[in-house]
Amino acid sequence: MPKLPAPPLPKRRAADMAYDAIETLISTLQLAPGSPVVEADIVELTQLGRTPVREALLRMVSIGLIVQQPRRGLLVSHIDLADHLDVVQTRRVLECLIAACSARRATALQRKDILRCADKMVQAATRGHLVDYMAADLALDQVNHQASHNHSAVKAVVPLIVQCRRFWVAYQHEGDIMEAAQAHMDLAQGIATGDEAAAVGGATRLMDYLQGFARRVIDN
Incomplete structure (x- = not known):
């Protein structure tokens, strides 16, 4: 047929x-x-x-x-430094849920795509190319969100991602782009292999990075 x-x-x-x-x-x-x-x-x-x-x-x-x-x-809207830690804390819960859903529900093509996006992030980080890095980051988010099939969580997390992204751009001198890229790779590998624990671990590592990054900005 x-x-x-x-x-x-x-x-x-x-x-x-x-x-x-x-x-x-x-x-x-x-x-x-x-x-x-x-x-x-x-x-x-x-x-x-x-x-x-x-x-x-x-x-x-x-x-x-x-x-x-x-x-x-x-x-x-202005960037509120004190409020940003709450943004990251709230995003942590949603990202872990989305990662677990994607590890369970992603199609074979989506698993390949998310790995490809994470690899582009690592390559861009290695070159120090912020524009390519952010483009790959956005693409990874889109695949991850589609793969999760959890529309409620995605709807809630997207505004938080935008706030985190502009915070990172504003204070990128305080961050380590390579550390962030590797956290995304851990997340992608967990989803690609269908390992929920590994996917949640990658999401947790990414949120740990963003929280530490925010604290450095606030403390300085």
Whole structure:
């Protein structure tokens, strides 16, 4: 019997594409904490139209990455150093759950993809290439989240990841990119082999790194 072709991937909504674009601008500090968010500028940048951009901005407001202030309009939220430790602590619980789910539920292709992404992170870290590192990091998150099939956990963790990512970019001089890359590799290997304990161990190592990183920033 001939093999049926894989069903086409669903077309992404314009609002989701706008959300991703704004998220990238915030997490890479192209939209710095405290800076104004001008709808017309985002529309011009994304070429996606006012309606999807407005929907994406409202989502950003609802999760606290953008704040709305009287007479000042929309602003990128500030990085709160003290609150960031709570962000990491909350993310730890969710990342461990997602890692365990992915180790159980990932397809063979997803297991290969997550290893490939982690290897790209290690290579980028070795070269000290931050742009490639962050691109591979984002790709790894996307595969991991899809593989987990735990939509509630993913929905809760994504805003925390963005906050951690922009915190890391802002204070990267305090971190060890190679240590972070190896933690991602431990996570990926655990998922790829279906070893839940190893996957959770990798997620734990990554959160330990982020917590230690945050403490160094705060102490300095």
